[in-house]
Amino acid sequence: MSIAMNAALFLHLAAVVVWVGGMVFAQFCLRPTLADVSPQLRLPLVEAAFGRFLNWVGVAVFVILVSGGFLLVAFGGGRAPWPLHLMAALGVVMMLVFGHLRFAVFPRIKRAVQAQKWPDGARAVESMRRLVLVNLVIGFVTIGVAVYSRGF
Numbered sequence: 131m132s133i134a135m136n137a138a139l140f141l142h143l144a145a146v147v148v149w150v151g152g153m154v155f156a157q158f159c160l161r162p163t164l165a166d167v168s169p170q171l172r173l174p175l176v177e178a179a180f181g182r183f184l185n186w187v188g189v190a191v192f193v194i195l196v197s198g199g200f201l202l203v204a205f206g207g208g209r210a211p212w213p214l215h216l217m218a219a220l221g222v223v224m225m226l227v228f229g230h231l232r233f234a235v236f237p238r239i240k241r242a243v244q245a246q247k248w249p250d251g252a253r254a255v256e257s258m259r260r261l262v263l264v265n266l267v268i269g270f271v272t273i274g275v276a277v278y279s280r281g282f
């Protein structure tokens with residue numbers, strides 16, 4: 131692999147680590163820790179933490195798209211092994227889920243916190259939890275597909 135491809139792969143993997151690792155932390159560390167905290171405290175905290183995390187994911191998505199697109203072209207574009215195309219397709223699905231979470235669900239949490247409508251906020255946080263879990267599962271499947279692609 132050329133230096134440019136190694137650099138792209140490094141950026142690709144660093145961004146994947148930020149995104150998938152952050153989702154593991156949110157799902158398995160932050161969420162259970164806050165489970166017994168009152169909604170008045172929990173929801174503003176979730177909003178502040180995810181407000182920051184979603185910005186990081188936005189950057190990660192951009193880096194994954196650019197580096198992945200570059201690598202895909204370098205691996206032959208349309209003639210690249212099919213697992214790489216599957217990775218790209220799963221990556222796009224993850225990005226659509228992220229887009230829905232970022233631009234539809236998260237604003238609902240923000241509005242609920244501002245209006246102190248705790249039951250509305252709790253429902254939106256539950257939607258967010260489900261979407262993060264979906265992306266977490268697809269994320270690990272995608273990593274598996276990436277490893278599998280090495281045999282081609």
Ligand code: HEM
Pocket residue numbers: 139142143146150194195197198199201202203205214217218219220221222224268269270272273276277279280
């Ligand atoms: C637009 C989306 C994406 C495209 C076009 C893309 C494309 C690529 C390409 C061409 C490679 C190089 C394969 C190789 O070195 O043999 C790669 C590596 C990799 N990608 Fe992606 N990718 C995308 C999204 C993702 C996502 C969302 C994940 C994980 C959640 C991911 C995980 C990986 C991993 C772990 C590798 C390293 C594979 C290895 O070197 O064995 N990719 N990607």
